[in-house]
Amino acid sequence: MNDKKYNIVFSSSKNDLRISCEVLEINKIFENIFSYETITNINRYFLMYESIIDIMNELYNLIKDNKIDISKDDSNLMIIFKLPNQKFKEANFSLKNKIQMINEEIIILKQKIDEKQLEIDDLKKRLLNLENYKKEIMGENQANNKLDNQIIIKDSKIFSNINQIQLIEKAFFKNDKLKNKKISFNLIYQATRDGDSISDFYNKCNGISHVLLILMTDKALIFGGYTDLAFNSQTEGETIYKDNNAFVFSMDKQKIYPVKKDEVALRCCYCCFPQFYQNTIYLYKDFLQNNKSVTCTAKKANYIGFNSDYELNGGTEYFKVSELEVFQITFTQ
Numbered sequence: 001m002n003d004k005k006y007n008i009v010f011s012s013s014k015n016d017l018r019i020s021c022e023v024l025e026i027n028k029i030f031e032n033i034f035s036y037e038t039i040t041n042i043n044r045y046f047l048m049y050e051s052i053i054d055i056m057n058e059l060y061n062l063i064k065d066n067k068i069d070i071s072k073d074d075s076n077l078m079i080i081f082k083l084p085n086q087k088f089k090e091a092n093f094s095l096k097n098k099i100q101m102i103n104e105e106i107i108i109l110k111q112k113i114d115e116k117q118l119e120i121d122d123l124k125k126r127l128l129n130l131e132n133y134k135k136e137i138m139g140e141n142q143a144n145n146k147l148d149n150q151i152i153i154k155d156s157k158i159f160s161n162i163n164q165i166q167l168i169e170k171a172f173f174k175n176d177k178l179k180n181k182k183i184s185f186n187l188i189y190q191a192t193r194d195g196d197s198i199s200d201f202y203n204k205c206n207g208i209s210h211v212l213l214i215l216m217t218d219k220a221l222i223f224g225g226y227t228d229l230a231f232n233s234q235t236e237g238e239t240i241y242k243d244n245n246a247f248v249f250s251m252d253k254q255k256i257y258p259v260k261k262d263e264v265a266l267r268c269c270y271c272c273f274p275q276f277y278q279n280t281i282y283l284y285k286d287f288l289q290n291n292k293s294v295t296c297t298a299k300k301a302n303y304i305g306f307n308s309d310y311e312l313n314g315g316t317e318y319f320k321v322s323e324l325e326v327f328q329i330t331f332t333q
Helices: 052-064 095-151 162-172 198-205
Strands: 006-012 016-023 028-035 068-072 077-081 089-091 182-190 211-217 222-227 238-242 247-250 255-258 264-269 272-276 321-332
Touching: 162 182, 162 222, 162 247, 162 255, 182 198, 198 272, 198 321
Parallel strands: none
Antiparallel strands: 006 016, 016 028, 028 089, 068 077, 182 321, 211 222, 211 321, 222 247, 238 264, 247 255, 264 272
């Protein structure tokens, strides 16, 4: 091929397609306009080539299929597209017209840029509003957490945020009699402070009703249970109790497991801690010093909602307690 440079431009209107070829060295443009009816059978409108080899291969195939002719005189290389009854003619484009066309295109592009900039400015404003709103909510939430932790769960080493309190409240408020009541948590027993023997436990908790037991394992899992009944020590034997308001809970799963209706909720024995039946939560003696406390399988539990065995303890039967607390719950107007 010679050293001339060519610009091929495809443009379209509602009814036709314009093909222009500009020969840069001689500053001439050749063009023709084809109706869409004429080019109905043409299925290739635009091709991109990665190398001169690709272009040559494409031209070779077009020539072989008799779709184009290529001819050369002393100064020009001519590519003639074989379309029915169509010929290219020299377009009458002056330099002034070309500059005008370019300016018009520049104006259109600037308008599009301005439109996009307005959209971007609007999105930035919305993003800023959302970020400010997020900071406002987080600030209020932190203030509420701090206030509730100070007032409601004073001295607790386990309760640490308002979401934990709200989970317990959610369980209570399912009882219509407790709706719109204010709930207070009074810490009556803390294992690391008061001791982890059975006698230590009952010295603080014996005979006190409406009690919430919450514990943290050495794996930082938090769960526990509630009953309206009192944790009563036994001089001998054991006693089992029904309590339709009892439930156990998992802070990690943010889930409440209510007792099965009219089933045993609690077992008290002279030789062990109170047990949420059946071994749903079972504390072994001196529980801070060993990993012999247990949870039970989903089938064995007398509480509803377990999807897997040992769910409270993350799928493991045995656990070691790092802290255990008992609260007396009071309800006021």
